[in-house]
Amino acid sequence: MDSGTVSKDQSSSAEQQPDAPSMFEVKAIPLKGIGLVALQDIPQGTLIIQEKPLLVAHPGAPDALEILLSSKLKKLDKPSQRQFLSLHNNFPGKHPFGGIMRTNALPCGSGSEIGAIYPTICRINHSCLPNSQNTWNSDTEIETIFAIKPISCGEEITISYDRGGPSAARQAFLKQAFGFQCSCAVCSQSPSLLRESDNRRSRIQELDDQIGDPFRMMQNPVESLKDCHSLLQTLNAEYGGYPGALMARLYYDAFQISIAHGDKARASVFAEKAYEVRLMCEGGDTPEAKKMKNLAANPSAHSSFMAYSSKWKNTKKKLAGEVDEEAFERWLFRTSD
Numbered sequence: 393m394d395s396g397t398v399s400k401d402q403s404s405s406a407e408q409q410p411d412a413p414s415m416f417e418v419k420a421i422p423l424k425g426i427g428l429v430a431l432q433d434i435p436q437g438t439l440i441i442q443e444k445p446l447l448v449a450h451p452g453a454p455d456a457l458e459i460l461l462s463s464k465l466k467k468l469d470k471p472s473q474r475q476f477l478s479l480h481n482n483f484p485g486k487h488p489f490g491g492i493m494r495t496n497a498l499p500c501g502s503g504s505e506i507g508a509i510y511p512t513i514c515r516i517n518h519s520c521l522p523n524s525q526n527t528w529n530s531d532t533e534i535e536t537i538f539a540i541k542p543i544s545c546g547e548e549i550t551i552s553y554d555r556g557g558p559s560a561a562r563q564a565f566l567k568q569a570f571g572f573q574c575s576c577a578v579c580s581q582s583p584s585l586l587r588e589s590d591n592r593r594s595r596i597q598e599l600d601d602q603i604g605d606p607f608r609m610m611q612n613p614v615e616s617l618k619d620c621h622s623l624l625q626t627l628n629a630e631y632g633g634y635p636g637a638l639m640a641r642l643y644y645d646a647f648q649i650s651i652a653h654g655d656k657a658r659a660s661v662f663a664e665k666a667y668e669v670r671l672m673c674e675g676g677d678t679p680e681a682k683k684m685k686n687l688a689a690n691p692s693a694h695s696s697f698m699a700y701s702s703k704w705k706n707t708k709k710k711l712a713g714e715v716d717e718e719a720f721e722r723w724l725f726r727t728s729d
C-alpha cells in the first residue's frame with residue numbers, strides 16, 4: 393500500500409518523494425472499497441500528494457477505446473501495468489480496460505474530455521462535501537491534491553467527482569458516470585437537512601447561471617455584483633466556509649464584471665482574492681493562479697478592460713485597512729449602490 397507526503401514548499405517541484413514520511417495511508421473503507429485516510433492532522437492548504445498520470449486517453453467507442461488502452465498499457469513498464477490493472481472496476485464485462493478507465497479517470501483540467509489515471513490519487517473516494525481538491529496543472533502536467541480545509545488524523549481524504557446541483561442530480565450523475573450510489577455525509581443527512589442543502593445547491597447553480605449572463609453583466613453590473621455577493625454567502629453556508637475552487641471562480645467573475653466597466657480598484661481586489669484561494673487549493677504554480685496574481689498587479693491588462701463601459705473608471709482606490717471588514721465587503725460588492 394502507498395503512503396506519502398509532500399510539503400507545501402515543494403509544490404512547484406516534481407513528484408512525490410518516495411522516502412517522505414507518511415501523511416496518509418491507503419486502506420479499506422467500509423462500503424467504498426479502498427480509500428486514503430490521514431495519518432496526521434493536515435492543515436488547510438497542504439499539498440497532500442502529486443502524481444504524473446500512468447496513462448491518459450480521450451473517451452471513445454468501447455471497442456476502439458479497449459484497443460487503444462491495450463496498446464498504451466503494453467508500452468508501460470510492468471509495475472505501472474500492475475498498478476493500472478489493480479485499480480477498481482465498477483463496470484466489469486467485455487471491456488476491462490475501459491471499465492477501469494471509466495471508474496477512475498480524472499479530467500485533465502476543468503471540462504476536459506481527456507481523462508488520466510494515477511496510481512494513488514485514483515484511490516481517493518468522492519464526497520459531496522470534500523476536504524480536498526484535485527487539480528490538473530497543465531504547465532507541469534501533474535495532478536495535485538490539496539487540503540481545502542483542516543483534515544483531522546484518522547479522517548478520510550475525499551475529493552468531489554460531481555458537477556454540482558441538488559442531491560438527486562448528483563446521485564444520478566455519479567451512478568451513470570462512475571457506477572456508484574453516493575452515501576457521503578451530505579447525501580445521508582436527515583430529509584429536512586438534505587432539503588435545505590438541496591435548496592442552497594440549486595440556488596448556487598441559479599446564481600452561477602445568472603452571473604455568467606453577459607447581457608446582464610453589461611446592462612446591470614450592480615445587480616451582477618450583488619449576485620456574486622449572494623453566491624459567496626450561499627457557498628459559505630453550504631460548504632461550511634470551505635468551498636475551494638468554486639470561490640476562486642466567483643471572485644474571477646466579480647473581477648470580470650468590474651474590469652469590463654473600468655473599475656481597476658475592485659478588479660484588483662477580486663483578482664487578489666481569486667489568487668489567494670487558488671494558492672490555497674492548487675498551489676501558486678498553476679497557469680490559473682499565475683494569471684490571477686498578474687491581474688491583481690495589473691487588472692487593466694485583461695482583454696475586457698472597459699469592454700462594456702467606462703462608467704466605473706474613476707472609482708477611488710479604497711484600502712482594506714481603512715474600514716472594518718463588513719464595510720469593506722459592502723464597498724467591494726457594491727451592495728449599497
Ligand SMILES: C[S@@+](CC[C@H](N)C(=O)[O-])C[C@H]1O[C@@H](n2cnc3c(N)ncnc32)[C@H](O)[C@@H]1O
Nearest residue numbers: 424425426480496514515516517518570572575
Ligand atoms: C476512483 S475509485 C476510488 C477508489 C476505490 N474506492 C477503490 O477501491 O479503488 C471510484 C470508486 O470508488 C467507490 N466510491 C468512491 N466514492 C464513493 C462514495 N462516496 N460512496 C460509495 N462508493 C464510493 C465507487 O465504487 C467508485 O466507483
